[in-house]
Amino acid sequence: MKVMIAEDERLARDELMYLLSQEDDVEILACADNGTELLELVRLQRPHVVFLDIHMPGLNGVETAERLQRQGSAPYIVFATAYEQFALDAFRLEAVDYVLKPYEEERLRKTLQRIRARLSETPAWPASAAGALPPPLPAEAAQLHAKPPAAGVKPKLLIEDGSRMLVIDPAAIAYAVKEEKRTLIHMADGQVHTARQTLQELELRFGPYAFFRSHRSHLVNVDCIEEIEPWFNGAYNLILKDARHSRIPLSRGAAKELMHRLQGM
Structure with missing residues (x-):
């Protein structure tokens, strides 16, 4: 050593x-x-x-x-x-x-x-x-x-909350959004946490879970999508089945990939 x-x-x-x-x-x-x-x-x-x-x-x-x-x-x-x-x-x-x-x-x-x-x-x-x-x-x-995760182990997310470290199950996350220099984690139950991690870091960590980059500033839990709503210029909104029935953007470039993913193609 x-x-x-x-x-x-x-x-x-x-x-x-x-x-x-x-x-x-x-x-x-x-x-x-x-x-x-x-x-x-x-x-x-x-x-x-x-x-x-x-x-x-x-x-x-x-x-x-x-x-x-x-x-x-x-x-x-x-x-x-x-x-x-x-x-x-x-x-x-x-x-x-x-x-x-x-x-x-x-x-x-x-x-x-x-x-x-x-x-x-x-x-x-x-x-x-x-x-x-x-x-x-x-x-x-x-x-x-x-430091790869052990086989079959789904990682948790550590979030700093003042002097505490919160352990979050990614499956309970509805979506994450980049706002200025912060990353906000929106939970399915309506709670919101601030994370130090970038969206790219979260996307890598959430590999075993069903997350999708719907927009450059949004990372969504696919299992939380309830409806895909046409918007304009070929873009869409994703309506989530979280406590707030959130609407988040789905870019034209990501729409086709998400459709294929949802249909198992």
């Missing part, structure tokens, strides 16, 4: 290096003092996992993790910090774990066990490609590529 540490505090870095060095299967690569340096080291040395401090000069840990995702980089992320309030960011970025300083040996062992389990399921960096990244993937595709 090739491990890289991004930590600007020398004592904290030395402590983590010592604890990791006690594990027979851990190889510690070069350490980084900031996020910018880490991005370059990941590109060159291709670690399996990065222990990433939240508070660093320049790019902080959250910003660095977001850039790793956008670049399609492969390492798993473990956030390391002295502050508990960043746990929501760890969930949002799908970090393998979130450990608090000062480090506890038993807690760190559990983190390493979790990483070993992930590595046993997902191939590591190809040995023949050392020193070069694979072709970049969109951030959401990179996440799914690195």
Whole structure:
């Protein structure tokens, strides 16, 4: 297991290096003092996992993790910090774990066990490609590529609601809509939640469910469609069987594909 540490505090870095060095299967690569340096080291040395401090000069840990995702980089992320309030960011970025300083040996062992389990399921960096990244993937595709859901398991959706994380069953969603910089999740029972995910990210996550991109700004649950209503210029409205009997647009380009899908063609 090739491990890289991004930590600007020398004592904290030395402590983590010592604890990791006690594990027979851990190889510690070069350490980084900031996020910018880490991005370059990941590109060159291709670690399996990065222990990433939240508070660093320049790019902080959250910003660095977001850039790793956008670049399609492969390492798993473990956030390391002295502050508990960043746990929501760890969930949002799908970090393998979130450990608090000062480090506890038993807690760190559990983190390493979790990483070993992930590595046993997902191939590591190809040995023949050392020193070069694979072709970049969109951030959401990179996440799914690195950590595919277990066979037969339908994913849930995590929504931040203040200090809480709501677990939502996608089957209970009527549609999602992009409004300015927000994504609104409209539930079949009439509730509305705000999500950080883009429509493209939701579309990828909802793969096992029957969702359809009816319009560039709308993603609809096909099982919630009650009626297709002609509108104008070849476009339509979809009338949903949710609590509000919502009407959402169906573009001309998407109409034919949806008709075929509904008829099983």
